[in-house]
Amino acid sequence: MNLFYFVAFLSVFFSLLVIFSKNPVYSVLYLIVTFFTFSIHYILLNAQFLAIVNFIVYMGAILVLFLYVLMLLNLNKESEPMKSNLLKVVGVIAGLCLLLTVAGSLKLLHVSDPVLLKNPDIGLVRNLGKVLFKEFLLPFEVSSILLLSAMVGAVLLAKKDITKV
Amino acid sequence: MELTFVIEKVVLVSVIFLITLGIAAYSTLAERKIAGYIQGRVGPHRAGPFGVFQPLADGGKMFFKEEIIPSQSNPFLFIAAPCLALLTASIGSAVIPWGQDVTIGDRVIQLQVANINVGILYIFGVVSLGVYGIMIAGWSSNNKYSLMGSVRAASQNISYEIAMGLSLIALLMVTQTLSMREIAEQQNGFWQNGWFSWNIFCQPIGFLVFIVCSFAECNRTPFDLPESENELVAGYHTEYSGFKLGAFLFSEYINMFVSSAVMSTLYFGGYNFPFMNDLGLSSNIIAVLGVLFLFAKIFFFIFFFMWIRWTVPRFRYDQLMNLGWKVLIPLSIANIVVTGIWITVKDLL
Numbered sequence: 348m349n350l351f352y353f354v355a356f357l358s359v360f361f362s363l364l365v366i367f368s369k370n371p372v373y374s375v376l377y378l379i380v381t382f383f384t385f386s387i388h389y390i391l392l393n394a395q396f397l398a399i400v401n402f403i404v405y406m407g408a409i410l411v412l413f414l415y416v417l418m419l420l421n422l423n424k425e426s427e428p429m430k431s432n433l434l435k436v437v438g439v440i441a442g443l444c445l446l447l448t449v450a451g452s453l454k455l456l457h458v459s460d461p462v463l464l465k466n467p468d469i470g471l472v473r474n475l476g477k478v479l480f481k482e483f484l485l486p487f488e489v490s491s492i493l494l495l496s497a498m499v500g501a502v503l504l505a506k507k508d509i510t511k512v
Numbered sequence: 513m514e515l516t517f518v519i520e521k522v523v524l525v526s527v528i529f530l531i532t533l534g535i536a537a538y539s540t541l542a543e544r545k546i547a548g549y550i551q552g553r554v555g556p557h558r559a560g561p562f563g564v565f566q567p568l569a570d571g572g573k574m575f576f577k578e579e580i581i582p583s584q585s586n587p588f589l590f591i592a593a594p595c596l597a598l599l600t601a602s603i604g605s606a607v608i609p610w611g612q613d614v615t616i617g618d619r620v621i622q623l624q625v626a627n628i629n630v631g632i633l634y635i636f637g638v639v640s641l642g643v644y645g646i647m648i649a650g651w652s653s654n655n656k657y658s659l660m661g662s663v664r665a666a667s668q669n670i671s672y673e674i675a676m677g678l679s680l681i682a683l684l685m686v687t688q689t690l691s692m693r694e695i696a697e698q699q700n701g702f703w704q705n706g707w708f709s710w711n712i713f714c715q716p717i718g719f720l721v722f723i724v725c726s727f728a729e730c731n732r733t734p735f736d737l738p739e740s741e742n743e744l745v746a747g748y749h750t751e752y753s754g755f756k757l758g759a760f761l762f763s764e765y766i767n768m769f770v771s772s773a774v775m776s777t778l779y780f781g782g783y784n785f786p787f788m789n790d791l792g793l794s795s796n797i798i799a800v801l802g803v804l805f806l807f808a809k810i811f812f813f814i815f816f817f818m819w820i821r822w823t824v825p826r827f828r829y830d831q832l833m834n835l836g837w838k839v840l841i842p843l844s845i846a847n848i849v850v851t852g853i854w855i856t857v858k859d860l861l
Contacts, residue, residue, distance in 0.1 A: 372651060376589075376648075379644070395628070395629065395630050396630060396633075399630045399633040399634060399637055400633070402637040402640075403633065403636055403637045403640055406637070406640070406641065407636075407637055407639075407640025407641055407673075408640060408670060408673070411640070411643055411644070411647070411666055411669075411670060412670070414644075414647055414651075414666075415647070415663065415666045415667070418647065418650075418651045418659060418662070418663065419663065471629065472629070472630060472690055
């Protein structure tokens with residue numbers, strides 16, 4: 348349990364650094380560390396597959412693309428768009444509303460007992476695959492079609508001249 | 513956790529790390545000797561007999577060169593990048609099974625640091641992290657050639673990771689497991705149930721895609737566009753000097769060693785060798801012989817990396833992307849489909 352609190356502290360600490368660092372490239376680097384601590388959380392929950400997929404997909408692919416875009420844009424203080432104070436106030440109010448909603452909905456949930464999992468090996472690849480491909484086959488396939496359509500959309504947007512398609 | 517277990521793992525990790533460093537150091541000499549042979553030259557031969565002390569001389573030179581940190585760079589990231597490159601290069605060897613279990617007294621010692629049951633995915637994750645060292649190096653140097661080199665590296669690694677993952681999926685369909693140890697055990701001997709037991713004979717196309725992708729992931733010629741010297745000075749390590757440059761060059765050789773080990777384990781039987789069960793030797797001797805055979809396979813692949821480097825010229829960038837997206841990815845998807853059909857038909861018969 349102590350290990351959990353330590354890792355949870357690290358997650359919160361690095362996600363705060365994501366928000367508070369001035370340099371966007373630093374923000375992304377802190378985000379990478381934050382996702383790494385999430386992977387440790389998954390391993391503590393014995394969800395190896397989720398841990399390693401989080402590692403590969405988020406740390407290894409998505410954040411590389413984030414970093415890639417930020418490096419090409421080369422944002423810095425001079426080129427940062429000035430935000431009006433009104434926008435900042437609106438942002439703070441919206442964020443607090445979201446926090447309130449999340450806290451309220453969490454209060455309705457009863458806290459699960461993480462020590463008493465029905466099947467502690469549910470996070471291993473074999474069991475997870477069986478659940479995904481037997482019980483939740485339709486949602487799984489539908490979400491893959493969603494990803495495919497997003498990919499087709501991206502390719503279409505990247506085409507220079509749509510009339511020639 | 514018992515003390516002997518901890519000692520065992522610490523010794524294993526240290527030995528593997530030292531061997532990795534030694535092989536990486538002597539790969540530099542081997543590369544120059546092989547380049548010399550292919551180009552009809554002698555290669556380095558001054559330091560010691562046949563130049564065997566050349567890597568030490570090179571290392572000493574790297575240490576004593578002046579360390580330069582460009583004034584407009586980002587000093588913390590500039591130093592962190594080579595460390596990250598070395599780290600991600602060396603942690604991949606943790607899941608590779610180096611040999612069969614060795615029995616000393618009543619203790620059974622596994623010659624593998626971490627026998628996790630998602631071993632292949634771990635390798636894949638480490639490979640996908642490898643690009644961060646290069647990207648951070650390119651960005652923090654604040655040099656346009658460095659940045660272009662690192663941008664190339666990022667897009668190249670992401671493109672070839674997809675084909676690499678798809679070629680591994682076909683392999684997983686055959687082996688039915690993600691654990692490196694089980695995959696190595698399945699390839700026991702050389703001939704089993706009327707067919708070769710090594711995976712290369714079940715997955716030749718998958719292996720072809722995998723080896724091409726590992727060349728690209730290691731940034732080796734013909735895919736060394738991140739550091740192509742005729743367009744980008746020296747690519748992502750243009751601003752680096754002294755030992756930090758040495759760290760980048762060193763991590764390239766470590767990457768080569770680890771990916772050779774992965775290829776030997778996944779496709780070429782790992783520590784297994786022909787007739788290993790018919791010799792009538794004790795299991796400890798077979799384990800030691802197996803380690804030697806695994807290293808022989810690894811050395812062959814390292815030689816293969818160098819052989820290709822001094823034979824095939826560098827690709828152009830659009831050719832690289834065309835090969836990755838339009839040839840390797842469709843080929844590996846077709847390989848998955850064919851493998852699926854083959855497995856189904858085999859089960860029906």
